[in-house]
Amino acid sequence: MTKCDIPFVNLSLQYEKYREEILDKVDEISRSGQYIGGEEVLKFEKNLAQVTGSEFVIAVGNGTDALSLILKSYNIGKGDEVITAPNSFIASAGAIADVGATPVFCDVGTDYNLDPNKLELSITSRTKAIIPVHLTGNPVAMDEINGIAKKYNLIVIEDAAQAIGARYKGNKVGSLGHAAAFSLHPLKNLHLMGDAGFISTNDENLYNHIKQRQNHGLKNRDESQFWGQNSRIDALQAAIGNIKIRDFDAITQRFCDIGAYYQSMLSAHVQCPVIASHNKPVYHNFVIQSRNRNCLMESLSKSGVATKIHYPMPLHLMESAKGLGYALGDFPVAEQQSEQILSLPIYPELTDTQVEYVVEQVKTHTNK
Numbered sequence: 001m002t003k004c005d006i007p008f009v010n011l012s013l014q015y016e017k018y019r020e021e022i023l024d025k026v027d028e029i030s031r032s033g034q035y036i037g038g039e040e041v042l043k044f045e046k047n048l049a050q051v052t053g054s055e056f057v058i059a060v061g062n063g064t065d066a067l068s069l070i071l072k073s074y075n076i077g078k079g080d081e082v083i084t085a086p087n088s089f090i091a092s093a094g095a096i097a098d099v100g101a102t103p104v105f106c107d108v109g110t111d112y113n114l115d116p117n118k119l120e121l122s123i124t125s126r127t128k129a130i131i132p133v134h135l136t137g138n139p140v141a142m143d144e145i146n147g148i149a150k151k152y153n154l155i156v157i158e159d160a161a162q163a164i165g166a167r168y169k170g171n172k173v174g175s176l177g178h179a180a181a182f183s184l185h186p187l188k189n190l191h192l193m194g195d196a197g198f199i200s201t202n203d204e205n206l207y208n209h210i211k212q213r214q215n216h217g218l219k220n221r222d223e224s225q226f227w228g229q230n231s232r233i234d235a236l237q238a239a240i241g242n243i244k245i246r247d248f249d250a251i252t253q254r255f256c257d258i259g260a261y262y263q264s265m266l267s268a269h270v271q272c273p274v275i276a277s278h279n280k281p282v283y284h285n286f287v288i289q290s291r292n293r294n295c296l297m298e299s300l301s302k303s304g305v306a307t308k309i310h311y312p313m314p315l316h317l318m319e320s321a322k323g324l325g326y327a328l329g330d331f332p333v334a335e336q337q338s339e340q341i342l343s344l345p346i347y348p349e350l351t352d353t354q355v356e357y358v359v360e361q362v363k364t365h366t367n368k
């Protein structure tokens with residue numbers, strides 16, 4: 001095969017597809033003078049509710065805010081513990097620390113998600129909530145997690161930042177716990193053009209509370225009922241979201257098709273994602289494992305295939321987590337995975353030829 005150059009993402013290519021429509025909207029909204037909230041945001045929230053299969057959606061500033069707004073709304077803070085996965089993006093634990101609570105980690109399984117069999121070991125009398133992360137867009141074993149949560153009376157907050165559109169036993173992620181946090185960051189599957197996120201829930205009281213909390217606790221224009229924060233979404237971002245979400249099924253299908261192709265072509269050569277038969281993942285990342293991960297990464301890079309590691313350092317080993325008292329060896333599965341995992345390029349704009357090239361190169365460089 002002739003050499004290809006395959007970037008890990010290509011956001012400007014996606015922009016080209018929607019360029020005229022987006023520019024028209026920018027002009028329309030700029031002229032309207034309605035820049036924060038308004039019709040576009042309400043419409044976007046409705047569209048997002050469909051995608052998540054939940055009754056209520058609140059668009060917020062970003063995915064991290066989505067997590068912390070939910071935690072605060074459940075009155076979780078100082079003295080409380082919240083359990084999450086040590087192999088996630090920093091924000092899963094950062095949001096817990098940011099509300100004053102203590103992040104507690106629990107090791108993951110071969111599917112990179114919280115291992116329900118280890119969960120009870122992390123529960124103490126201070127535990128208030130669990131944040132299962134649907135890492136790479138592959139749903140967590142939610143029935144098991146919810147069962148344990150019920151037994152200990154814990155809140156379940158899905159971190160669905162990477163999993164918009166994924167399904168667990170036929171149900172959409174975002175409707176599987178008490179509430180869910182999503183990110184609309186440019187690198188997440190519904191790539192917006194700036195920071196944004198949203199919360200989904202079926203709990204009307206929670207919905208009303210967060211609506212107010214995201215807007216300074218205001219109950220009307222001039223009166224604040226409780227201290228809140230400012231975490232809203234711009235009309236421009238919502239408008240871009242409304243344009244892209246029309247193609248949501250096609251975008252998601254393309255992620256799934258590429259993921260399925262990688263699975264079928266590569267599973268004999270490298271460790272491919274472990275997907276439960278009742279899961280429909282959205283392959284936010286396609287993660288393989290190799291004992292010679294760093295060499296493989298280097299060789300692929302020389303062949304024009306850009307890869308990344310999600311994530312090279314488990315959260316309990318971060319400098320930020322120093323005060324939590326963890327050490328190397330505490331979460332052996334997550335630690336070992338962090339040394340072997342490698343994410344291949346996966347995004348809707350990849351052509352079939354490019355995807356085939358990635359497969360060829362991975363095969364060539366792992367069989368050496």
Ligand SMILES: *Cc1c(COP(=O)(O)O)cnc(C)c1O
Binds near residue numbers: 063089091133
């Ligand atoms: C991206 C991400 C977040 C945070 O979302 P932002 O919009 O960047 O704040 C949280 N959790 C996970 C698992 C993520 O991947």
